[in-house]
Amino acid sequence: MAEEVPSKMAVAEVENNQVDAGTIDAEKDISKLAAAAADGHGDVALALFATIGEIGEEIDPEEEKRLVRKIDRLLLPLCAVSYIFFFIDKTTLSYAAVFGIQTDLNMHGTDYSWLSSLFYFGFLVWALPANLLLQRLPVAKYLGINIMLWGILLMAQAACQNFASLAALRVLGGAVEAVADPAFMLITSMWYTRREQPVKIGLWYTAVGLGVACGGLLGYGIGQIRGRLASWRYEFLIIGACCTVWGLVICLVLPDNPVAKPTPTSRWLFQLTDRERRLAVERLRDNQTGIENKTFKPRQMLEAVLDYKTYFFFMIAFCQAVVNGGTTNFGTLIIKGFGFDTLDTTLMQIPYGAFIFLVILLGVFINDRLPPNNRCFVLAAFILPTLVGAFGLHFVPDDRRIGRLICYLLTGSLNASFVLLLSLQTANIAGHTKKVTTSALLFLGYCAGNIAGPFFYKTSQSPTYPLGIWSMIVVLIIEIGVVITLRFLLSTENRRRDRAQGIDQTHHHERRDLDITAFEDMTDKENLNFRYIY
Numbered sequence: 001m002a003e004e005v006p007s008k009m010a011v012a013e014v015e016n017n018q019v020d021a022g023t024i025d026a027e028k029d030i031s032k033l034a035a036a037a038a039d040g041h042g043d044v045a046l047a048l049f050a051t052i053g054e055i056g057e058e059i060d061p062e063e064e065k066r067l068v069r070k071i072d073r074l075l076l077p078l079c080a081v082s083y084i085f086f087f088i089d090k091t092t093l094s095y096a097a098v099f100g101i102q103t104d105l106n107m108h109g110t111d112y113s114w115l116s117s118l119f120y121f122g123f124l125v126w127a128l129p130a131n132l133l134l135q136r137l138p139v140a141k142y143l144g145i146n147i148m149l150w151g152i153l154l155m156a157q158a159a160c161q162n163f164a165s166l167a168a169l170r171v172l173g174g175a176v177e178a179v180a181d182p183a184f185m186l187i188t189s190m191w192y193t194r195r196e197q198p199v200k201i202g203l204w205y206t207a208v209g210l211g212v213a214c215g216g217l218l219g220y221g222i223g224q225i226r227g228r229l230a231s232w233r234y235e236f237l238i239i240g241a242c243c244t245v246w247g248l249v250i251c252l253v254l255p256d257n258p259v260a261k262p263t264p265t266s267r268w269l270f271q272l273t274d275r276e277r278r279l280a281v282e283r284l285r286d287n288q289t290g291i292e293n294k295t296f297k298p299r300q301m302l303e304a305v306l307d308y309k310t311y312f313f314f315m316i317a318f319c320q321a322v323v324n325g326g327t328t329n330f331g332t333l334i335i336k337g338f339g340f341d342t343l344d345t346t347l348m349q350i351p352y353g354a355f356i357f358l359v360i361l362l363g364v365f366i367n368d369r370l371p372p373n374n375r376c377f378v379l380a381a382f383i384l385p386t387l388v389g390a391f392g393l394h395f396v397p398d399d400r401r402i403g404r405l406i407c408y409l410l411t412g413s414l415n416a417s418f419v420l421l422l423s424l425q426t427a428n429i430a431g432h433t434k435k436v437t438t439s440a441l442l443f444l445g446y447c448a449g450n451i452a453g454p455f456f457y458k459t460s461q462s463p464t465y466p467l468g469i470w471s472m473i474v475v476l477i478i479e480i481g482v483v484i485t486l487r488f489l490l491s492t493e494n495r496r497r498d499r500a501q502g503i504d505q506t507h508h509h510e511r512r513d514l515d516i517t518a519f520e521d522m523t524d525k526e527n528l529n530f531r532y533i534y
Contacts, residue, residue: 059283067276067283071191072200074270078254079184079204082147085243086180087211088218089150089173090119092157092239094332095219096232098342104230109459111163116325116454118167122174124447130178131440134186135296135432138260143183144251149176151244158229158236174447181422181446182439189426189435190257193284194533198375198423202364205419209357209412216349223343300433303523310438312486313425314445319479320418321446323386323472325453327411330465334393334408337463338401348405356412359385363416373534376487379420380480385413390472398464411472427533428490431523449475490534497528 093101093115102112133142153173160166184204192200222234229237255270258280272280304310327334331352336345359382367378389410396403421442429438457468524530 059279064279064283067272067279068192068196070270070272070276071280074253074255075187075191076200076203078250079187080207080210081246082143082180082250083184083204083207084211084214085147085150085239085246086177087208088215088239089154089177089243091212091215091328092154092235093119093170094328094330095215095222095235095346098219098332098336098345099223099232099235100230101232104232105160105163105166107163110455112459113454113457115163115167115170116328117451118170119174119177120325120447120450122171122176123178124174124444124451126175126178127182127443127447128437128440130175131182131436131443132296134179134182135436136294138256139183139186139190140254140256141251143179144247144249144254146176146179147247147250148244149247151240151242151247154236154240154243156240158233158240178443181443182436185422185426185439186435187254191280193286194427195372197426198367198420199364201423201426202360202416202419205415205422206357206360208415209353209355209360212353212356212412213350214353216346216353219346219349220343223346295433297431297433297521300431300523301437303431303525304429304434304437304441307434307438307525308489309428309486310441312482312489313421313438313442315482316421316479316486317442317445318449319475319482320414320421321449322453322456322475323390323411323414323449324418325450326457326465326468326472328450330454330457330468331408334463334465335405338404352409352412355409356415359413360416360419363419367420373491375420375424376483376490376534379417379424380483382413382416382420383476383480383483385410386417387473387476389413390469390476393464394466394469394473414476424486424533429524430527430530432521434523487534490532494531494534497531501528 097112101107107115150173153169153176157166157169157173160169185201188197188200188204218239219235222238223231225231225234227234253270258272258277332345332349335348336342340348363378363382367375370378389407392407392410393404396407398404425438425442426435429435453468453471456471457465461467520527522530524532
């Protein structure tokens with residue numbers, strides 16, 4: 001049967017991303033959609049397909065498994081090592097603290113707390129511009145250049161002679177690191193299904209644990225250096241140099257998206273055939289979130305700002321970061337207060353990192369094995385050990401050193417819940433401009449929490465920091481309530497959409513409906529085929 005030509009009105013509606021599910025029949029030609037992708041109206045994925053029939057082709061499960069393994073072998077190590085540097089970079093100040101930076105730079109009062117927070121002021125100011133640039137620029141190249149800048153700024157901190165110079169570099173360091181988490185999340189959403197995303201995010205986020213452990217080993221090793229410089233200066237120089245080299249590797253090796261062909265420098269390591277590139281995109285059809293779109297759409301940005309989900313993500317990230325701001329910057333000082341000497345304190349970060357590594361793997365494993373839509377419950381469950389640990393740090397007597405150390409280790413379980421928060425955001429927001437805007441606002445909450453967190457840890461209350469511990473307890477209880485409320489709202493919206501489309505929850509949606517909306521760069525609100533994961 002001859003293919004029907006879409007009407008001018010239908011094409012215009014498609015190009016403006018206003019087509020409802022089922023408006024255009026699955027057999028009609030979508031060459032106009034591919035042209036729209038080239039003009040920026042549609043998703044870049046459309047450029048790989050000539051007709052809708054091609055978008056809906058069946059995928060052999062074994063072929064898909066081979067493709068996913070091939071993608072994993074490149075993306076997961078690159079993201080994980082990047083995240084190790086990302087975390088070590090942020091915690092270098094914590095190790096510098098136990099090696100005497102406060103004395104050497106003549107810090108007093110809340111100076112150290114300000115250094116901890118100023119990093120996130122830079123992050124806060126640049127979070128939205130960084131995310132918008134992620135949409136406009138090649139993701140991998142932009143990320144790699146920023147990693148190189150992390151390293152350069154970190155090495156520059158070794159030359160600081162006073163609080164003011166170090167404070168300025170901390171602000172700049174926070175600004176260039178604002179791209180990190182959003183870039184990793186965007187990369188994950190480009191390559192993996194919504195079902196796979198918690199596991200994949202969990203696998204590269206386990207690098208937090210490795211970063212803590214490696215940071216402890218590096219801190220111990222660097223502490224043995226007996227050179228002309230103070231130990232903390234070597235810490236900044238060595239870690240900064242390694243970070244700079246790694247940023248160059250990311251620029252040369254990491255692909256920008258599944259559609260992009262490999263660069264000459266990466267072709268020898270990772271190259272997808274034309275069919276593999278098409279399958280890499282096709283298998284994401286059910287996500288209904290698209291791959292990438294380089295056109296900034298103000299209406300999507302406005303929708304993100306007005307969407308209640310954005311503020312739930314903001315609040316959850318804020319609560320998480322209040323805890324993180326304390327444990328990241330004062331963790332070594334808390335452990336030192338248990339009676340360990342300087343070098344043993346750095347070594348104590350190794351079991352803490354190992355616990356974080358294992359608890360993240362456990363979290364994503366449990367979430368993957370449970371029936372769909374238990375993600376919020378799992379997120380809340382992994383907040384509980386941190387809450388127990390915080391109560392323990394407050395109530396376990398000071399002379400029970402091992403007991404207090406175990407309570408501190410339990411606070412690492414919060415990292416598993418943060419992984420699930422990231423996967424909730426990537427899975428539940430569609431429309432490329434809306435995705436990067438929501439991601440920016442989530443990390444504004446993350447910044448605000450990390451700015452506030454250190455100020456609950458008063459120098460006068462060292463080493464037990466009762467106010468800081470109580471701040472953890474309060475925000476964790478609030479976070480659990482926010483997570484459960486979000487789950488209720490998302491499940492209610494799914495049921496409303498099922499009723500509106502006359503679909504029983506036990507039935508699958510029609511394939512042609514999913515095909516036409518999969519790569520239209522529609523937001524989750526515009527696309528009635530979209531179903532939330534909770």
